Amino acid sequence: xxxxxxxxxxxxxxxxxxxxxxxxxxxxxxxxxxxxxxxxxxxxxxxxxxxxxxxxxxxxxxxxxxxxxxxxxxxxxxxxxxxxxxxxxxxxxxxxxxxxxxxxxxxxxxxxxxxxxxxxxxxxxxxxxxxxxxxxxxxxxxxxxxxxxxxxxxxxxxxxxxxxxxxxxxxxxxxxxxxxxxxxxxxxxxxxxxxxxxxxxxxxxxxxxxxxxxxxxxxxxxxxxxxxxxxxxxx
Amino acid sequence: xxxxxxxxxxxxxxxxxxxxxxxxxxxxxxxxxxxxxxxxxxxxxxxxxxxxxxxxxxxxxxxxxxxxxxxxxxxxxxxxxxxxxxxxxxxxxxxxxxxxxxxxxxxxxxxxxxxxxxxxxxxxxxxxxxxxxxxxxxxxxxxxxxxxxxxxxxxxxxxxxxxxxxxxxxxxxxxxxxxxxxxxxxxxxxxxxxxxxxxxxxxxxxxxxxxxxxxxxxxxxxxxxxxxxxxxxxx
DNA sequence: GGGGGCAAGTGGTCGGACCACTTTGACATG
DNA sequence: CATGTCAAAGTGGTCCGACCACTTGCCCCC
Numbered sequence: 001x002x003x004x005x006x007x008x009x010x011x012x013x014x015x016x017x018x019x020x021x022x023x024x025x026x027x028x029x030x031x032x033x034x035x036x037x038x039x040x041x042x043x044x045x046x047x048x049x050x051x052x053x054x055x056x057x058x059x060x061x062x063x064x065x066x067x068x069x070x071x072x073x074x075x076x077x078x079x080x081x082x083x084x085x086x087x088x089x090x091x092x093x094x095x096x097x098x099x100x101x102x103x104x105x106x107x108x109x110x111x112x113x114x115x116x117x118x119x120x121x122x123x124x125x126x127x128x129x130x131x132x133x134x135x136x137x138x139x140x141x142x143x144x145x146x147x148x149x150x151x152x153x154x155x156x157x158x159x160x161x162x163x164x165x166x167x168x169x170x171x172x173x174x175x176x177x178x179x180x181x182x183x184x185x186x187x188x189x190x191x192x193x194x195x196x197x198x199x200x201x202x203x204x205x206x207x208x209x210x211x212x213x214x215x216x217x218x219x220x221x222x223x224x225x226x227x228x229x230x231x232x233x234x235x
Numbered sequence: 236x237x238x239x240x241x242x243x244x245x246x247x248x249x250x251x252x253x254x255x256x257x258x259x260x261x262x263x264x265x266x267x268x269x270x271x272x273x274x275x276x277x278x279x280x281x282x283x284x285x286x287x288x289x290x291x292x293x294x295x296x297x298x299x300x301x302x303x304x305x306x307x308x309x310x311x312x313x314x315x316x317x318x319x320x321x322x323x324x325x326x327x328x329x330x331x332x333x334x335x336x337x338x339x340x341x342x343x344x345x346x347x348x349x350x351x352x353x354x355x356x357x358x359x360x361x362x363x364x365x366x367x368x369x370x371x372x373x374x375x376x377x378x379x380x381x382x383x384x385x386x387x388x389x390x391x392x393x394x395x396x397x398x399x400x401x402x403x404x405x406x407x408x409x410x411x412x413x414x415x416x417x418x419x420x421x422x423x424x425x426x427x428x429x430x431x432x433x434x435x436x437x438x439x440x441x442x443x444x445x446x447x448x449x450x451x452x453x454x455x456x457x458x459x460x461x462x463x464x465x466x467x468x469x470x
Numbered sequence: 471g472g473g474g475g476c477a478a479g480t481g482g483t484c485g486g487a488c489c490a491c492t493t494t495g496a497c498a499t500g
Numbered sequence: 501c502a503t504g505t506c507a508a509a510g511t512g513g514t515c516c517g518a519c520c521a522c523t524t525g526c527c528c529c530c
Contacts, residue, residue: 005483006285030511041484043278046512047285050241054289055317063491063511073326076318082290083311083395085249091308094395098337101396105336160318160329161336164399240514265480276515281481298480298522 009048028066077163096221107213108206110155142174244283263301312398331456342448343441345390353390377409
């Protein structure tokens with residue numbers, strides 16, 4: 001066989017899952033057993049497991065064994081958040097464009113589906129974000145902002161949607177945005193956007209929520225675009 | 236440090252990239268050098284590299300070294316396609332809901348930005364899909380269908396968008412859809428949807444394109460919903 | 471000057487050893 | 501008899517050193 005051992009091992013473990021030999025939540029044979037059964041070294045087995053763990057297919061519990069995850073989209077998309085982490089400004093523009101497609105729709109659905117408890121929790125997040133309006137760290141603002149939007153998307157009741165959205169968001173990026181807006185004195189503007197979104201949710205008005213969310217993302221997108229290539233309109 | 240060595244090593248390598256010590260396309264220090272520099276064993280370094288390779292951040296060339304990828308969204312989202320691979324029906328409904336948010340918007344942008352060459356190529360794909368209308372394999376239909384939609388999304392000129400869309404699509408799922416529609420005799424209905432989308436693109440009418448794409452995805456979504464839980468409307 | 475092949479350097483794999491953690495059940499204790 | 505304790509077994513986590521497979525580039529020979 002010309003194919004690398006580790007790669008083949010990955011395929012064989014995936015096959016064990018596809019064939020139903022081990023289902024979601026079940027325990028895989030031990031690393032030592034697998035190395036014997038597949039005829040490869042334990043190190044290679046570990047690399048294969050590491051790969052599938054990174055993909056969110058397997059979960060390792062030190063001292064307890066290797067398990068197949070529930071294979072829910074959230075599991076498989078966790079790794080996906082590296083995107084926004086290592087991306088640079090140009091690709092962040094692309095990411096924001098995608099968010100501008102998703103978030104308005106998600107916010108609209110949230111407006112229709114949010115429970116009173118959801119709305120209360122989101123309101124609390126909003127108050128917390130605006131509270132202590134003194135000079136706060138951009139990191140705090142960024143984290144709070146992220147939580148606010150993720151809570152809204154979560155109301156849509158679609159775990160895949162939440163996972164995709166999380167992948168397209170990132171704490172580090174939000175920090176940059178808040179730092180930049182702090183310089184430009186636009187902090188209050190973002191808070192207004194948030195309040196408008198919240199009001200639309202309270203009013204259970206999907207279209208207003210969609211519009212408010214779209215305006216919000218577009219504002220950030222424009223800001224980043226101007227910052228990346230001043231004086232050049234983004235296509 | 237309580238954190239596992241391998242995990243810390245992943246973070247340190249990521250930091251080397253973030254800090255600009257090694258840029259896209261550049262070569263990383265050798266595994267042996269890294270193991271010395273980071274004070275961990277070569278095996279742990281290899282596991283960290285394996286993890287980042289799986290994520291599409293690094294690329295390994297046997298005998299030649301480890302390199303940072305271009306860090307393009309397409310690189311980072313390749314792994315992401317496992318989602319549609321291992322997902323089952325219930326989560327496919329969620330996936331389709333997300334596609335219903337993305338694809339209409341993407342198709343609208345495509346209508347505005349597609350070049351004449353793009354339109355010609357898409358038309359050819361469409362003809363090819365409908366051509367030979369005799370009894371074809373669902374696999375063929377599924378692959379052609381996938382290519383058609385991906386070509387349209389590509390016209391939007393957003394690599395991140397294309398990558399996300401690719402992750403939410405899958406050949407195997409499309410095969411199931413076409414097999415199911417073949418049984419129900421709805422093949423022609425899907426072809427009509429496609430023609431309507433294509434006409435909107437030719438007319439450079441974003442809103443018509445958006446509507447046609449939304450109707451198309453919704454049709455598939457409804458079909459899957461009815462098939463998954465007959466007689467129960469999807470919330 | 472061109473071609474072939476050798477050698478150094480790289481990742482790929484292996485085996486064994488030991489460490490850290492979890493789980494379990496036998497044991498002593500109340 | 502119930503219960504808490506802890507020791508042992510089993511698991512993943514890490515390390516080391518050796519050797520194999522592949523790439524690259526230099527050097528030698530023609």
